[in-house]
Amino acid sequence: MxxxxxxxxxxxxxxxxxxxxxxxxxxxxxxxxxxxxxxxxxxxxxxxxxxxxxxxxxxxxxxxxxxxxxxxxxxxxxxxxxxxxxxxxxxxxxxxxxxxxxxxxxxxxxxxxxxxxxxxxxxxxxxxxxxxxxxxxxxxxxxxxxxxxxxxxxxxxxxxxxxxxxxxxxxxxxxxxxxxxxxxxxxxLPDLYKDDEDLEFAKELFQKTFLNNTKFAEEISTKTTNWDSERLASIDGLLLKMAICEFQKFPSIPTKVTINEYLEIAKEYSTPKSSLFINGILDKIVKEYQADNIHLKSGRGLM
Structure with a gap:
C-alpha cells in the first residue's frame, strides 16, 4: 500500500x-x-x-x-x-x-x-x-x-x-x-519473511495492482457514482484496487480473507468511515462476480 x-x-x-x-x-x-x-x-x-x-x-x-x-x-x-x-x-x-x-x-x-x-x-x-x-x-x-x-x-x-x-x-x-x-x-533474529512465497506474494501483488491500475479504477468508478471523488483518490481507492487485484489475480485467497485484511488496514491508515465504505464496495463487487460466475476462487472451502 x-x-x-x-x-x-x-x-x-x-x-x-x-x-x-x-x-x-x-x-x-x-x-x-x-x-x-x-x-x-x-x-x-x-x-x-x-x-x-x-x-x-x-x-x-x-x-x-x-x-x-x-x-x-x-x-x-x-x-x-x-x-x-x-x-x-x-x-x-x-x-x-x-x-x-x-x-x-x-x-x-x-x-x-x-x-x-x-x-x-x-x-x-x-x-x-x-x-x-x-x-x-x-x-x-x-x-x-x-x-x-x-x-x-x-x-x-x-x-x-x-x-x-x-x-x-x-x-x-x-x-x-x-x-x-x-x-x-x-x-x-526472526526471518523477515515466513518463506519465499511471502516475498513472491508481495512482489506479485504490487506488480499486478500496478499494471492493472487503470482497469481497476474504472471498475471501482462504476460502483461508486454517489461517492466523493476525493475519497477514491485517497488511500481508500488504493485499498480497493489492491483488494480487487486479490479477487481477480489470486484465486487461492478466499474473498473473506481479502476483505478482512483490507478493512483492518483501512482502520489503521485511513478515516474512521473508510472501513464501512470499503466493505460496502467490496461486498457489492464479490456478489456481482458470483452472479456472473467470474473470478471464482479455487481450492477447498474457498468462495
Missing amino acids: QSMYAFKGTESDNLLKEQKFLLHSLDSMYDLYLAQLALFTELHKKSKDYNEKIKNKLVKTEADKNLNYKFQENQLLHLISSNTMLQEAIANSKLNYWHLDFEYVDILFKEILKSELYRDYCIDEDSSFKKDKHFVIDIFTDIIAPNEKLFDFFEDKKLTWVDDMPVVNTAILRILRKLKLTSPETAL
Whole structure:
C-alpha cells in the first residue's frame, strides 16, 4: 500500500524502479527492528552506568544508600545485551545510533525511573524471568513505543520507518512474549519473511495492482457514482484496487480473507468511515462476480 501510494505521487511508469522501492522498504522494517533492540541494549548499559555513578558518589542520600539493582540485573535485558548474534547483526548493519544520539537514551531512562511501573517493579520481591519480562514489555508498551521524541528521531533517520513502527513494535512484543531463558539466540533474529512465497506474494501483488491500475479504477468508478471523488483518490481507492487485484489475480485467497485484511488496514491508515465504505464496495463487487460466475476462487472451502 505504501509503495503504491508513493508511486502515485511520483507519476513514474518504471515498474522495476517502484518494485525496488518496495523491497527496500520491506528490508528497512528489519533495520527498524534491530535499531529498537539496540535501544534496549543501551538502556541496559545506562542502568549499569547509573548505578556505578551513584556508588562512586562521595556524599550519598538515603535513596542512594538503598540502591536498587533490578533494572541492571533484569534477565530479559541481559538476554538481549548478551546475544552475540544479535549484537553482530546490529553492528554489521551500523544501526546502533545510540552512542551518538545518547540524549534519547537519557530521556527514556529518566522516564522509566520516574514511572510507577519502575517503582512497583523495584519493590516487588519476585525476581523471576517472567516478572522481568513483564516489566520490559510494560515499559516498551507504555513508555518507549509512544514516546514522541523517539518517533521524531526515527522519522529523521529514515522516513520509510514512520509507517512501519506499528508493525515492527507489534512484532517486537510478540517475540518478547515468547522468549524464555532457554531460547536460542536466533529467537531474537526472526526471518523477515515466513518463506519465499511471502516475498513472491508481495512482489506479485504490487506488480499486478500496478499494471492493472487503470482497469481497476474504472471498475471501482462504476460502483461508486454517489461517492466523493476525493475519497477514491485517497488511500481508500488504493485499498480497493489492491483488494480487487486479490479477487481477480489470486484465486487461492478466499474473498473473506481479502476483505478482512483490507478493512483492518483501512482502520489503521485511513478515516474512521473508510472501513464501512470499503466493505460496502467490496461486498457489492464479490456478489456481482458470483452472479456472473467470474473470478471464482479455487481450492477447498474457498468462495
